[in-house]
Amino acid sequence: MVSLPDFIRGLPKAELHLHIEGSLEPEQMFEFAKRNAIALPFASVEALRAAYDFANLQDFLDIYYQGADVLRTEADFRDLALAYFHRVAADGARHVELFFDPQTHTARGVPFGVVAEGLLAGMAQAQRQLGVSSKLILCFLRHLDEDAAFATLREAEPWLDRIVGVGLDSSEVGHPPAKFAQVFRAARERGLKLVAHAGEEGPPAYVWEALDLLHVDRIDHGNRALEDDALVQRLVREKLTLTVCPLSNLKLCVVSDLAGHPLKRMLQLGLKATVNADDPAYFGGYLAENWIAVSQALALTREDLIVLAKNSFTGSFLTPDEVAGHLAAIDAYAAAQPAIA
Numbered sequence: 001m002v003s004l005p006d007f008i009r010g011l012p013k014a015e016l017h018l019h020i021e022g023s024l025e026p027e028q029m030f031e032f033a034k035r036n037a038i039a040l041p042f043a044s045v046e047a048l049r050a051a052y053d054f055a056n057l058q059d060f061l062d063i064y065y066q067g068a069d070v071l072r073t074e075a076d077f078r079d080l081a082l083a084y085f086h087r088v089a090a091d092g093a094r095h096v097e098l099f100f101d102p103q104t105h106t107a108r109g110v111p112f113g114v115v116a117e118g119l120l121a122g123m124a125q126a127q128r129q130l131g132v133s134s135k136l137i138l139c140f141l142r143h144l145d146e147d148a149a150f151a152t153l154r155e156a157e158p159w160l161d162r163i164v165g166v167g168l169d170s171s172e173v174g175h176p177p178a179k180f181a182q183v184f185r186a187a188r189e190r191g192l193k194l195v196a197h198a199g200e201e202g203p204p205a206y207v208w209e210a211l212d213l214l215h216v217d218r219i220d221h222g223n224r225a226l227e228d229d230a231l232v233q234r235l236v237r238e239k240l241t242l243t244v245c246p247l248s249n250l251k252l253c254v255v256s257d258l259a260g261h262p263l264k265r266m267l268q269l270g271l272k273a274t275v276n277a278d279d280p281a282y283f284g285g286y287l288a289e290n291w292i293a294v295s296q297a298l299a300l301t302r303e304d305l306i307v308l309a310k311n312s313f314t315g316s317f318l319t320p321d322e323v324a325g326h327l328a329a330i331d332a333y334a335a336a337q338p339a340i341a
């Protein structure tokens with residue numbers, strides 16, 4: 001019999017909620033700062049790590065945007081992506097749909113193409129060397145206005161055939177999905193998939209808006225949807241995937257402890273929940289660590305874990321044939337591992 005951590009690491013799975021800038025480890029931040037001759041406002045890796053103490057989403061975002069300043073060249077973005085893929089491959093990920101925040105970089109004078117080409121090079125290398133497939137999702141920063149999002153979509157045009165969709169992230173409260181209805185419509189008309197962070201700190205009304213005004217294909221987080229029974233019924237009926245991030249929720253005080261995390265309830269309600277890392281370098285764990293921590297805290301069963309793994313592929317933007325292949329791999333794994341110690 002395998003242990004719970006071994007069962008989880010071996011289980012084929014996808015990661016659907018990962019901000020690549022949030023995988024920038026403190027050591028790597030110092031390395032990039034050195035090679036780009038940038039002075040960091042922290043004396044050491046330890047001092048930087050000690051600053052990762054957040055009371056809410058905004059506390060985190062302030063330090064996350066500051067950290068991203070060390071990313072300047074195509075090689076930086078490629079190396080950042082590759083380091084992440086090595087970690088997530090060891091966690092049993094077979095596929096990743098990763099977010100990037102182009103406005104964080106273009107506002108500093110780093111061209112969109114430098115960011116996109118660097119990330120795409122890392123993704124191609126991960127496919128070749130690690131067998132991990134991936135797709136790229138361009139996120140609009142919701143604390144900026146819709147005109148800025150439109151300008152970013154225009155800048156992205158030459159790369160849109162290699163970008164699967166658009167998302168919406170950054171400071172949620174005070175920046176409802178309605179603010180981005182037109183640019184999401186333009187993205188939809190362009191054939192892009194649509195996702196949005198909603199219900200992380202924001203109210204259930206923001207999840208309704210993401211569905212009704214943005215027409216999203218997935219909800220990122222969605223924790224606060226559970227406060228509204230009619231919304232839960234809608235999400236269940238439409239089989240909307242929620243990309244849930246347990247260690248992020250803990251670090252950003254969305255939940256006070258993991259034992260009180262809503263993941264088990266989401267599964268019991270029939271919601272298509274998945275487990276993801278969000279910003280692993282800042283929140284204390286990559287994909288498997290999220291799975292292990294939340295499984296232990298909520299006493300998830302082997303069957304729950306198999307459902308979560310299947311949800312991660314059925315909720316992905318892979319083709320039906322590709323999804324079917326991954327589901328068959330999960331079934332084969334489950335048959336070979338009939339119990340957890």
Ligand code: ADE
Nearest residue numbers: 019169170171197278279
């Ligand atoms: N950007 C990076 N991580 C985020 C999160 N968890 N919520 C909103 N914006 C983000």
Ligand code: ZN
Nearest residue numbers: 019169197278
């Ligand atoms: Zn996120």
